[in-house]
Amino acid sequence: MMDEPRYLRLVDDTFKKIQDGLEDVDPDDVDAYAAGDVLTITFRDRSKCVVNTQRPTRQVWLAARSRAWHFNYDEAAGRWIDDKGRGDELFATLGDVIKTTAGVEVKW
Numbered sequence: 151m152m153d154e155p156r157y158l159r160l161v162d163d164t165f166k167k168i169q170d171g172l173e174d175v176d177p178d179d180v181d182a183y184a185a186g187d188v189l190t191i192t193f194r195d196r197s198k199c200v201v202n203t204q205r206p207t208r209q210v211w212l213a214a215r216s217r218a219w220h221f222n223y224d225e226a227a228g229r230w231i232d233d234k235g236r237g238d239e240l241f242a243t244l245g246d247v248i249k250t251t252a253g254v255e256v257k258w
Contacts, residue, residue, distance in 0.1 A: 151208055152208050152225075154205070154208075157203075157223075160223055161187075161210065164201075164210060164240070165184050165189050167258060168182060168189060168191075168201065168241075168244065168258075169182050169184065169189070171241075171256045171258045172256060175252075175254050175256065179193070179252050179253075180192075180193055180194075180248060180254055187202055187205070188200060188201070188202045188203075189201040191248070193251050194252060197214075197215075198214075199212070199214035199215075199244070199247055199248070199251070200212070200213045201244070207220075208222070208223070209221055209233065210230050210240060212243060212244060212247075214247045214251070215250070215251070219240075220232065221238075221239075221240045229241075241258045244256075245258065
């Protein structure tokens with residue numbers, strides 16, 4: 151299992167990448183706010199998407215539209231990949247949630 155300092159660096163980089171990707175999006179359409187281990191994305195319709203850390207399992211969890219995904223970091227690929235074996239990647243999944251919910255395409 152990955153050590154905690156490495157995990158925390160990866161999570162910090164991930165949260166920053168999400169926030170940077172949303173920087174050019176109208177905050178009335180999509181707004182992101184990080185507090186501690188949770189990054190909350192709020193959409194125009196007031197629905198929310200939550201990205202949060204799971205320190206004990208060294209995962210990043212995503213919850214949106216009554217669904218949840220759990221992502222493990224794949225060192226070889228350098229990406230967060232779902233733990234269900236479907237090959238879902240965090241940024242692609244989050245991008246789909248944002249596009250479906252807000253009609254906004256985000257470039258990571």
